[in-house]
Amino acid sequence: MPSKPSNAGKPLTYADSGVDIEAGDTMVGMIQGLMRRTHGPRVIDRPGGFAGLVRLDYNEKLFRRNYKEPVLVACTDGVGTKVKLASQLGVYDTVGIDCVAMCVNDMIVEGAEPLMFLDYLAVNRLDPQVGTAIVKGVADGCRLAGCALIGGETAEMPDVYSEGDFDIAGFAVGVVELDRAIDTSRVEAGDVVIGLPSSGVHSNGFSLVRKIVSSAGLDLNKVYTELDAQQTLGEVLLTPTRIYTRAIVRLLRRYTVKKVVSGMAHITGGGLPGNVCRALPNDLDAVLDSSKWTSPPVFAFLQKHGRIERGEMLNVFNMGIGYVLIVRPSFANSVMKHLTRLREDPILIGEIVKGGSGVVRVE
């Protein structure tokens, strides 16, 4: 009798549908310590609460300053198909750093400082060890970014995600004093463009990266000497996205009166042309000189094996510059010096010119 329901006589339970509540509870226990490590005095501890709570102002001297006109700044992002590479290689503890980086690097562009972070993790089947490794990466990223991991959601969705697959999205909230928020209308012709190096591909363009790997028959577990003397291709590709938060937040605090930084950009999907233009008024262009910086070998490697045209590379990848500041020329040296003290390697990569329509030329 093929039409007979298969469960005849047997009561269904939630566990029958593939959702393992116990695994979820195990993981919650394992990640609580990881979350606590990211908490500062702003976080209000509420075990079992429905939401995460973070103090903004405080009446006592606990914080350096209170806000007069606080503006909340919020971002969300994922890491694209970098998750696919992570699960393929069984390396789970770094995509969380990428996820934090993608969100907080967007946030600091507005002049804000990150306060808190939440993650959404969706998996095929919850392995508490794997889930905890992923959240450990998120917590590591939060510590690098100086923000508190105050909540998250782990969803077990066996019918949406294939075996071994997962996805992660992050959400960051920060604050900026309204009159210190970056205002791109202040960018002027003559301003200089300072770039901060990326650590590699970061977290954009991984569908193309994976296409190159498969179509050129590359081996993720092999060491290609043209790429790196010790790391495998997979390791090079999984290098976590750099987090620019501490350097940028501290730099902006240095200039409390003068507004020397007129614009910033986080170089994500769309590359330098697609992101620097977001920091420009319509009547100004940016001219960048790519001979000023050394592109990490991973980009030449991908370009060669994918036979990708240079213009396409520039429009998809960061090509070695992960973050850009637009600065008044008379303060360029001062900003470069501060950034160097903050352990960055700032490079003067171009300038702002009068022009057409917010175009970015990379020469």
Next chain:
Amino acid sequence: MPSKPSNAGKPLTYADSGVDIEAGDTMVGMIQGLMRRTHGPRVIDRPGGFAGLVRLDYNEKLFRRNYKEPVLVACTDGVGTKVKLASQLGVYDTVGIDCVAMCVNDMIVEGAEPLMFLDYLAVNRLDPQVGTAIVKGVADGCRLAGCALIGGETAEMPDVYSEGDFDIAGFAVGVVELDRAIDTSRVEAGDVVIGLPSSGVHSNGFSLVRKIVSSAGLDLNKVYTELDAQQTLGEVLLTPTRIYTRAIVRLLRRYTVKKVVSGMAHITGGGLPGNVCRALPNDLDAVLDSSKWTSPPVFAFLQKHGRIERGEMLNVFNMGIGYVLIVRPSFANSVMKHLTRLREDPILIGEIVKGGSGVVRVE
């Protein structure tokens, strides 16, 4: 020569990897109006910006009040495998409401009012029409919740999501004045429990729901009269999650001096027992009388066709009560009256008793 890379001679482009940048741009254009409809005077308009900006305080009389000790409250959630049902039925414009509901209903439990929302949408292939329908649901949910949709991310991930599949996660941020935050340690024996009706299954337990549908051979496109006179099973199951924000926020504003609401709970995964206990101190129990409310027919329908035991139903589904308030007994009538004026149908469903360990008994 099977070992020869298949792309020999042909340069790869980003589009070759299955990512359609144009579809993304089309969708961004389509959703901008939807987002604007949710914006109030707090939102700072920054087209093309890297992050969403929302004013918290303001120097003028634009807002009813400024905060003395503002505490930020943040939540994240998805809608589980309700997304699978939505894509199966081709109904895309309501899961966004569910996504907002799951987040903001958690947030108001802390006494907070929602300010802003961001969504993360991941798809196999971006169909701008489908993507826009999903975000329309998110925007509708934000309007119902009284919060601004200030950002989001749409990720096209052909290798993680199967054809037609997608996932959605939401992030909500709100604010509560510290001394008005709900403090569950204030719950006392003798407090009464008021329930607000759910609209049905809401957004939990859908892996089990779908398992029942498949194993009992149910037809999602059929009208089952025991369930509803007109709606199909699929329509009944996709009914959006109720959003309790406006009623709860307004209710709490009514009592500016006395703290008549001692605890609240959003009834999600774990049902009444698993969520009401989160609002209880360890030495108190809640006793709920299920004869006080009428469970929507969908629960009896699912229980029958899945041959599910009553205890399992209670631990997975809300059984008709989507939100719970714990209230001082002398204010029960006043709270019920206010909630009725706010177009809710509050039901007295139980009370708090001295007891073991934060247990919830449903009798």
